[in-house]
Amino acid sequence: MQRFKAFLGDIDHLWKKTAGSDKEYVHPRLKNLGNISIVLIREAIAPVVFKNFEQEITDIEITLGSDPHVRAVPNKFKYPERGRGLQILRALKAGGDFPQNKTVLAGNPSKVFDLNSFVFGDSVQKPKVLPIKAAVNYSDALSVLPKYQCVEETDHVRSNETGTLWDEEKQENSSNLFKRHFIKPGTLMVQVLSTRHCLLPQIGLDHLLLCLGLGGTYGGQTSVTGINIRTHIVGIYGDIFEQAITSPYCLVQEIVNSDQDNQKLSCDLEALTAYLHDEHLSPAHQLSMNAKETGAYLQQLMDRFEQDNDALAAEYQAARKQIGTFFDEWFGITPETKGKKGRAKKTETKSQEMPEKNE
Numbered sequence: 001m002q003r004f005k006a007f008l009g010d011i012d013h014l015w016k017k018t019a020g021s022d023k024e025y026v027h028p029r030l031k032n033l034g035n036i037s038i039v040l041i042r043e044a045i046a047p048v049v050f051k052n053f054e055q056e057i058t059d060i061e062i063t064l065g066s067d068p069h070v071r072a073v074p075n076k077f078k079y080p081e082r083g084r085g086l087q088i089l090r091a092l093k094a095g096g097d098f099p100q101n102k103t104v105l106a107g108n109p110s111k112v113f114d115l116n117s118f119v120f121g122d123s124v125q126k127p128k129v130l131p132i133k134a135a136v137n138y139s140d141a142l143s144v145l146p147k148y149q150c151v152e153e154t155d156h157v158r159s160n161e162t163g164t165l166w167d168e169e170k171q172e173n174s175s176n177l178f179k180r181h182f183i184k185p186g187t188l189m190v191q192v193l194s195t196r197h198c199l200l201p202q203i204g205l206d207h208l209l210l211c212l213g214l215g216g217t218y219g220g221q222t223s224v225t226g227i228n229i230r231t232h233i234v235g236i237y238g239d240i241f242e243q244a245i246t247s248p249y250c251l252v253q254e255i256v257n258s259d260q261d262n263q264k265l266s267c268d269l270e271a272l273t274a275y276l277h278d279e280h281l282s283p284a285h286q287l288s289m290n291a292k293e294t295g296a297y298l299q300q301l302m303d304r305f306e307q308d309n310d311a312l313a314a315e316y317q318a319a320r321k322q323i324g325t326f327f328d329e330w331f332g333i334t335p336e337t338k339g340k341k342g343r344a345k346k347t348e349t350k351s352q353e354m355p356e357k358n359e
Contacts, residue, residue: 001202001297003287007034007238009135011201011319014326026329031197036205037246039234039281040212041269042077042141042189044150046228047182049220050076057181059147060140062253067146069252070183072219074138077191078120080218081211085116088210092309094316105130109331110324115316118323119204119211130331135200136208141191142248143183144255144266150187153179180221188272190248203319209298210305232269233294235277237285245284254280 009029017024050072051058059068082100089096095114098104103112105124113122113132121134143150156178167174193208200208215230222228237246244250255265258275265272273291282288289297304312 001205001289003289004036004205004236004238005202007036007195007198007287008205009199009201011203011322014201014323015329028326028330029199031199033240034198035239035242036195036200037237037242037285038193038208038212039237039246039251039276040141040191040193041232041234041272042072042191042218043230043232043269044183044185044187044189044228045215045230046185046225048187048218048225048228049180049182049222050218051181051220055179055181057147057151057183060142062142062249062256066256067148069145070143070147070150070187070189072141072189072191074140076219077141078138080216082116082120084213084216085120085207085211088207088305089114089116089316091305092313092316094313094320108324108333109327113323113327115204115207115319115323117327119200119208128331132327133196135195135204137194137196139192139194139248141189142252144188144190144252144272150184151181152184153181156180182225186267188266188269190251190276192246192248192251194242194246201319203315206301210301212298213302232273232291233298234273234291235281236289236294237281238287239285243284245280251276251280 014029015026016029017026049057050070052073058071058073060071061068079100086096086100095116097114098112103122103124105112105126109130112124113130116122117132119135121132123129123131165174165176166172195205212231212233215227217225217227218229237243245254255262255272255275258265260275265275277288277290282290
């Protein structure tokens, strides 16, 4: 992972002081050229429901007039993984002191914001707006196959405890039927996570990889389906400028237009991974790490978390102090900490990276 050092931030230099009209002020480290993209394949291993307000699975046309593909908007994945990040911090005693999207400004900013805030974004709104832009951008996840080939529906009844359509109170038949639209197991979706401007430090990248994990429960109606997504990493890619090919829209379009066997690419995970890495992603970037190397590194991180917890916890706790100092320097110390009269008012707010309601 050291090969990507030039495209990562330095946890010892997260902020900078600049001369102002009256005095110096503190702000985050200036942006620099360079970014890292993590290309993922999300594999449905059980029925998955990705929708918004409509009944059907959300979809989008990749090119005008083409067949629509399944579209999972970023928060369908970001929200659960941000929550997993809080759990990791709590396990390592390195943060996660507030419920997700219920951040309370009480005391210094370092009491509120942590590594998870740095990676996924956060904010409070009162008494001041303290916004933190996420260091990692989530893209849409797009199905490799057109929607009509990877979505099905079932009929369900929700009126009677016995599961029949008889309404005892009205002494008549009920019509409380509804359809459940779901993404079929075996569907492959492409998604890209990107860092910004050489700001994310190495421990932030490791934290992101741990949050991805190997599988999880995503989307709506998960009490019915349980764990429904397995995550595979195609590779990690670094370059001075972002490349258009790291858009899932471009990657899926390349698959659709490929001269290779589209049916095999759409269903064979290994073939799809090799095709994306060898034909498009690796040649387009200065630095790359393939699926085998990335998988080994992720497994090493998970083994450390499970077996060498104390050493990893020490690293996280040291990082919490450095990141906490950064937030205190950036946003300033609260009046009560300085010994002034009055207490900082506690106010519940929602995150800047406010996800839509988790279905």
